[in-house]
Amino acid sequence: MKKELTRQQYLDLYYYMRLNRAVEDTMVKLFRQNKIVGGLYSSLGQEAISVGTSYALEKKDWLAPMIRNIGALLVKGVPPRDIFMQHMAKYDSPTKGKDGTSHFGDLDNLHIVSPISMLGDLIPVMVGVAMAGRYLGQKIVAMTWIGDGGSSTGVFHEGLNFAATQKAPFVLVLENNLWAYSTPVGRQVPLENLADRAKAYGIESYIVDGNDVVAVYSAAKEAVERARAGEGPILIEAKTFRRLGHAQHDPAEYVPKEMRSYWEARDPITLHEKFLTSEKLLDAGGKKEIEQKLDTLLASEREFAENSPLPPGELAETGVYCTGDECHKIRAKWERPIAEVTPPKSSVAAVWTIPGFGSGKGSGGANAPIHFGDTQTAVGKPASEAKSANDGKPVAKVAVKAAAKKTAKTARATASRKARR
Template identity: 40%
Template sequence: MVEKRHLQAGLTDEQVLEMYRYMLLARRIDERMWLLNRSGKIPFVVSCQGQEAAQVGTAFAFDRAKDYSLPYYRDLGVVLAFGQTPKEIMLQGFAKAEDPNSGGRQMPGHFGQKKNRIVTGSSPVTTQVPHAVGIALAGKIEKKDFVTYVSFGEGSSNQGDFHEGANFAGVHKLPVIFVCENNKYAISVPIEKQLACENVSDRAIGYGMPGYTVDGNDPIEVYRVTKEAVDRARRGEGPTLIETVSYRLTPHSSDDDDRAYRGREEVAEAKAKDPVITFKQYLLDTGVLTEDMDKELNADMMQIIDDATEYAEKAPYAKPEDAMNYVYGN
């Protein structure tokens, strides 16, 4: 029997099982999205595959009943953990009127849901960072007790918005956690051509905050580091930059062919470290999960995803006369 590392990180058996459930749910929804896209039913997919451990590990470190999240387009694991349902995700995929994210107006991956404090974002990458810093500033001024999560890719950490937002948060010691999901690519550009420094987290010192690079395939380590950062932020000790290192297992999006710029051996090597599979193995090795439990979990999940798909496919589109709603004023 393997030692239960999660207990040292402050996670119970029930909590790690719940983390696994969210990681698996994100993966299975993502896989379904690709099937729907390839069969011509939904227009676009931008995947979370390979980043589930980073997403669920960070999300679990927040108080998901009161904290704010400003996720980026791959953060399916984060928004599920913050309370968005598979049905709501599918409504977004099919761009139906009932989609809580944007009523089917934005592309999939533009998450936003007021009741779960998931703040809507825009398509230009990294614009969510200054928004998150502003929300953290407002919370501090109004003496509200919440911490803000914001994420972005490593390519996006080269945008001015990241540097301006991080600097302001550092100066004003704001309760915001910057999570850079380093998946080694920005579309076709590999990490070596994106950064001159070794780690994205090396940049933290320039903004007066702690910076950590963690194994993004290990949800327990991701949780441990993020929980410490969230606790510091809640105590008024300011922001943290966390870089989770994993690998984008799919092409950039359903409109990309990654065979044009990376070798199949490299992808196969990363797939051997697939966090959904390695975390399942950890749970089996520690006796938290059994193969029978896993089978049941998968069967239940497929039922949930089938029901969500069927519901969303049949749901109505927005009415043409509603096109101007929420654009100006109402």
């Protein structure tokens, strides 16, 4: 189901994969020079997924990356310097040094939601983004990624199930890279294809070769279009392999050698380059041109990042709360008539109706029975007139001794009596 792309699209996919890898190569150098403050995670060998899926999004669409989706950030328009500075905890980084790695976002321009380290949490958040976009008439799609390991979390299920019940315009990319830190996928999920989980939610899914960028893009493009058209959420399983350890500190010696060499021979950039060469879309000169462009870009981005200072200590105290309009003017961007969201002009039909119910008629209105509560208002009766909850009822000795004897006339006692009626 690979799509036929334009020359420029084929080359864009190549460029962004090269950029993705070059940015990460640069960060490995920075890491070895002790210029990276915390951990460094790699998407080596998985670039086709980040790039191919995010390339299917439009500018107005929203995404939320995981730790190995730097490629998606680059496609969306994040400059490499921001990624360098995040890792180096610099003052000019998007979070001003308050968080590292790809933990940053941009609500106003690029439409990126920041991830947190707890896996799966982005799923319901992006479902909410998708629902809000639909509510406002923006016709957007929300996309996020999850690993084979992260798909075991409870919130993965809650989020995907909610998305399905809401038919939210949401695309979830499940990067099955075979390893969750040191645990192989077979020890996490007893399924050959993680995409099978989609069946449990009654949603569509695709399985795609995660090292074939054109195949990834084609599947993502179709998923995004279907989600945008109102067909509901779609799960894409991209099969791939995590070439390095969980992070820089981890040599991943637990990975079988044959597995590693199998996947190393299927490097997504090499594969796409072969395709471009055989289709005469790229020659040696064109490749050299791209490499020079990347070298120049990354040298200046890296220089900018290295020259940025660390944040001043006292910054730590600022920004816990939004202080109001001078801090953030929160304005929803309506792209449909506001009257359409509320009856009688609502453009969405009732899911079901039962005459009278919910109107205060069928269910008793202001005196409707409530969970653990009086049906009658008790106000007007001073609490001191109330009697003990246990008046006239036998209780065990220890309770008599312990509970305020018959003199404890509290408001609570009134309630106890009433609630037990």
